[in-house]
């Protein structure tokens with residue numbers, strides 16, 4: 001196989017994906033059980049072999065087998081023969097990630113990095129509440145308060161909700177912050193915490209370079225995000241992937257046209273991204289998808305039905321693999337028709353009819369060719385993967401995690417001083433009672449109000465007064481926090497998805 005393309009399968013000729021068009025995005029669709037995940041695996045293997053790192057969500061865990069040696073089972077060997085592929089078993093360099101830190105290295109982001117727009121989406125806030133979150137970010141930025149984890153956010157909300165003086169100050173500068181809106185946000189925050197959001201926010205935050213590694217043999221690392229449990233919180237799943245996309249967009253340098261992508265990103269169950277997404281968000285996604293190309297990143301959406309993806313985004317997905325669709329109901333038939341019309345037609349094929357007749361691991365394929373035009377659609381038998389089809393065992397996963405190049409880097413949480421600690425100390429300073437009243441209930445009550453709920457771990461400490469050296473340390477830390485805070489603030493305003501200027 002030529003090394004400027006990766007092999008997808010065979011129609012009347014070999015069907016390939018040109019690496020130089022790998023950043024022109026793609027779409028894998030088809031009804032359940034038709035071969036989408038295996039196709040994703042074939043593409044991921046091809047990109048890895050070409051030295052391109054991959055990031056993919058592993059919804060059912062069945063993509064994890066790409067880390068294990070393939071077996072020459074009869075149906076695999078037969079398929080290889082049918083598509084004229086010299087088949088040899090292989091396994092690929094995989095790094096497992098997990099927002100919950102159970103089936104892979106934890107992935108974390110800070111509240112600041114997530115930004116007000118995505119955070120509001122994550123908590124399902126209305127416009128008024130989102131306005132409050134914007135104000136909260138601005139205020140934190142101005143005061144040099146770092147927003148790292150959920151307890152920072154909680155402490156800031158409590159401050160906004162209870163400090164009348166602050167409310168008046170903010171009203172004059174930015175607009176109204178009603179205790180009612182703050183209360184509503186606090187309740188939504190609780191829901192987010194119950195979904196496991198607390199683990200996702202904090203440090204050490206993910207460094208994007210760690211997703212863009214190649215192994216000693218020059219193969220691209222395949223990063224797999226455990227998403228089975230995550231799918232229980234679709235909003236968290238979709239927002240996380242969106243955040244990752246926007247981070248890549250913000251952080252990576254412009255590279256223009258490339259021989260091969262810098263990273264390929266597979267977005268499985270993509271309909272979750274667009275389901276009741278507000279128009280403003282869809283426009284942002286459309287913008288990121290359009291512009292991220294020049295950063296050398298290819299985005300591949302995987303979903304059952306092409307109608308799941310908004311037209312403006314669909315139009316930008318150059319490489320298409322359409323597996324079988326059913327046509328039982330009128331709605332199904334409409335989807336088939338729509339799917340058929342997205343291809344450059346082939347006079348030899350009745351596309352609409354073929355879509356319903358495709359077998360497992362068979363698809364209509366069209367990729368970009370020449371100077372970037374879609375190839376004529378072809379009925380294609382998809383190549384078999386060379387690694388295992390199906391999941392790794394728990395034990396295999398454990399071993400891979402243990403030998404991972406990321407081992408130790410993200411596994412432990414680091415909790416440095418941020419808004420929560422600063423606000424807590426400030427209140428301690430202001431209200432410090434006489435030393436003999438240490439451990440007074442009044443302090444607990446005060447902390448309770450700062451933390452907005454009394455479940456404050458810090459309330460237990462009952463320390464009232466800082467020693468001189470503590471004050472010095474606090475002031476030093478405060479000024480560091482301020483400078484870092486301002487930087488993050490700039491990052492927020494710069495970002496496409498992170499920014500929300502009024």
Ligand SMILES: Nc1ncnc2c1ncn2[C@@H]1O[C@H](COP(=O)(O)OP(=O)(O)OP(=O)(O)O)[C@@H](O)[C@H]1O
Nearest residue numbers: 031032033034035036037038079360361382383384
């Ligand atoms: N290219 C292929 N080569 C060999 N076998 C294949 C190929 N594609 C699919 N198959 C067979 O079909 C089965 C189902 O494929 P797959 O799991 O990819 O479907 P899916 O569309 O992802 O389904 P779901 O929507 O349920 O996730 C595979 O387990 C495999 O046995």
Ligand SMILES: [Mg+2]
Nearest residue numbers: 036037038060
């Ligand atoms: Mg699947």
